[in-house]
Amino acid sequence: MASVTVRSSSHDYEVLIGKGLRRNLGEVISSGYTSILVITDSTVQDYYLQDVQESLAEAAPVFSAVVPAGESSKSMGRYEDLLDRCVELKLDRNSLIIALGGGMIGDLAGFVASTYLRGIDYIQMPTTILAHDSSVGGKVAINHPKGKNLIGSFYHPVKVIYDMETIETLPESEIRSGYGEVIKHAFLSDAEWAHRLLKGKLSELSVDQLENDLMRGIQVKASIVEKDEREAGIRKYLNLGHTLAHAIEAELGYGEITHGEAVAVGLLLMMKLSNDLKGAELPLQDYKEWLIRNHYPISVLNRIHPEQMVEKMKLDKKTLRQKINFVLLHELSDPYVVEIEENQLVEHMSLLMNEVSGE
């Protein structure tokens, strides 16, 4: 079992990574909780809920709440339902919520925990690679019909427990999605790691490599959010690739493309802008080949319109006074934030679309 400690303004917490942790929760969770509510989704339920409940049986009375799988559960309606359930079960200030699932569950259950009785303890138990990113850093939220994550809090878990067994058997599309954020963390932090990833093929990943990549991704995330918890400064770097990703997701409808895939495509534009507009020499060709080799859906670039993308970017909550800010790289591991003119953005997006249209 490996672990990373994350420092937050309210408390420090550990990220534990190891095999079969879901079966030994009694040993890694603090005692003294009056009751525990496991929040999960209809897919994860079938695989892991019973293990989790059984391994907690001696710790406290354990209850569960299951929401339908999929991003549409990150809604005001589900949030209210879950609060009702907390009230009905008489969870008190010494109760614990466990978020068992991917990023959707972490965000939803975390937001419930952050606002029930003005905040009770919660633990993140991510079951996807992608959630290595969202489970650390304390961002929790639900969606508003007008935009993703518009309602939420900054609220840190008391622990993150990553059972490697829950991600070893993921389908290739989930691995692809997760590695969209993993490679972002590599681009942000370490050229050597990035180059090593770019040489690889996701379908040939070993479990040890996966565990190592996850741990390093979490360390990158943790070291940034420790310095800037509320995204006043450098936390913005974590949005590398995300400006276009959010616009693509909004344009195609959530569910058409996974978040991590959209980020991976967004990173391609980031490289293009960094190189062509700002004179960097990022390995754009290697990255394009990596995307193709691993079946990332770069063909979505043929289905979007640059002008519409720019309009979506302006609606994104991270834009201020209608300016479009991008995170770019001077070189691998050296990010910065810069405002990009609309017409330049449209032009380089069109160029990129031409370049990939034959691939």
Next chain:
Amino acid sequence: MASVTVRSSSHDYEVLIGKGLRRNLGEVISSGYTSILVITDSTVQDYYLQDVQESLAEAAPVFSAVVPAGESSKSMGRYEDLLDRCVELKLDRNSLIIALGGGMIGDLAGFVASTYLRGIDYIQMPTTILAHDSSVGGKVAINHPKGKNLIGSFYHPVKVIYDMETIETLPESEIRSGYGEVIKHAFLSDAEWAHRLLKGKLSELSVDQLENDLMRGIQVKASIVEKDEREAGIRKYLNLGHTLAHAIEAELGYGEITHGEAVAVGLLLMMKLSNDLKGAELPLQDYKEWLIRNHYPISVLNRIHPEQMVEKMKLDKKTLRQKINFVLLHELSDPYVVEIEENQLVEHMSLLMNEVSGE
């Protein structure tokens, strides 16, 4: 203009108290907000909304949202409506929310501010004496059908602005309600202040006395919440009188008796328990006379049933594992928390009811 600085874990903020501040907001509010949303209720709107909007006109675009006056607006439905309004107005991370009103508005607007875009700046502008208590300390919340303040956050304002002119003209019932919390702050902190208050009559209060009492009340509150922001320890002392108060409010229905009046009645039981069970020598008789002289509705004690009150107390979110904890006083300014047995509670409540039934 007087001011107190409150230290919180996230930032320090000032409480400003002075006459006519609502007309000079441009001078006391930081510049650089992209837009401002003033949230108020249908009663306060008529008196002060225009002044506030006019004095901010140069600072940024100013919008308003008005909810019906009364505790029933502290609901999930109104919370959602206000979030919709924030989205519709495109408030961004550099926007400001102003909570203009009593405790209900402060709690509701503060909860909106704490969760919109994971938290944007807000300012408390209390317009009641009672709100001197709730506007400081960062507790924001809405009600759940099953209980008050079950959903909320700890989230501090960037400023509290108390325009004395908005409370000089309050009806006597509002002054009475406000002084329920003022006298609690005196009991918690300073015997001399408490004795001076007990000699007085609220209808004869001077504006200077009122300002002085408010400032001292805010200082007491601030000094306690600075030491224990999340109510892990001494912040519980602020619940002095509240265990019975919440039960009375729940029993009679919110609106039948004001919160401050319920606290004032709750303080009577606190004194009774402190003296008769724990050997203190608090000025119970003086306090009873003060309540009567100032028309506090102590006759509610004839309309409640001790056993039912105890059941309500057990439902209160502050009870843990069904124990009933009370804050009592060894002597004025010396609070402590103690568990009281149910049968003793019923007995002393009955005794108190007999004592006041003739008054």
